[in-house]
Amino acid sequence: MGAVNGAQAAERVPKQDRSRATRQRLLEAAVACLAEHGWAGSTVSVVAERAGVSRGAAQHHFPTREDLFTAAVEYVAEERSTALRALFPEGAGDRRAVVSALVDLFTGPLFRAALHLWVAASNEAHLHSRVTELEGRVGRETHRIAVELLRADESRPGVRETVQGFLDMARGLGLANLLTDDAGRRDRVVAQWAAILDTTLD
């Protein structure tokens, strides 16, 4: 590589880094905004301001409101999945701790943000197909992680449905946490169902 190309590369890399950092700030701000203000209160401008980015720069990264918010929910879901796998590096360990960590996926701002997006998509045709695809991708990834961390053998009859039902319960627990802090009741339910799941999966 000549001196000129090297200098161009050196200039290009920090620029790409800045661009990536801007994109990331926008995605994180979008999820926080959706969780706090709902779909009606979440626009590209509001998110750009929250992220400290110009509206033009935000639109350069995400041409439409739908692009921004679907990308944001997907990005944060991936971050959470990575963090969850990192919590259990052996892929095994205490199954009850895994159940609890999986339920935690559904009780924070990401779940609230996703819920607002799902509910908006149920009435808005232009969102429906994109959010349905996104829900499918995120759901399949969550199922894969659950099977892996719970050491569930899906070749046995009923095991797949056992894991699916447990994840449905986790979503329901997320919903029950929407209007009030449901942590006390949830801890008791999770303790009981972690024991039931542990017995059923063995």
Next chain:
Amino acid sequence: MGAVNGAQAAERVPKQDRSRATRQRLLEAAVACLAEHGWAGSTVSVVAERAGVSRGAAQHHFPTREDLFTAAVEYVAEERSTALRALFPEGAGDRRAVVSALVDLFTGPLFRAALHLWVAASNEAHLHSRVTELEGRVGRETHRIAVELLRADESRPGVRETVQGFLDMARGLGLANLLTDDAGRRDRVVAQWAAILDTTLD
């Protein structure tokens, strides 16, 4: 009772009946409207038109939008509870059929309407306390019915949490049905968890 009083009573009764019928039409139209169009698209005027009632008459029954929609979700939830008890007049019978019927509570227009109201209340302060109270009342009644129809003995440790977790799962199954028809997957999950629940409760 004299002749005059008798005539007044005869006139009053049909008027009360008409008023009750109008109220009922408004409540049913409000739930259908909320399920189809979400909170943003649901106003007293839209519901009045759908019910074939004047806007003034609607406002006579329900002075505010919040009054109308919280009353509607509560009314339809009570209707569904009554219908569910009527399905199992012996209070017992096949526990798997009960599980299936309980899950059905969360997959129709009532659940969609309630979901829209819960999600709107999570961001709108004026709705928050009313919907939180309503959620509590409806949730307690659903729990009572589930305990009764599942013949669950809550004096045994863990049984209360077992029933609660199952109802959380039912809510999660409702959520999974929001954007796509999830009936096929749901039937398999319900069959598996009905068996687990049946074993656990005995």
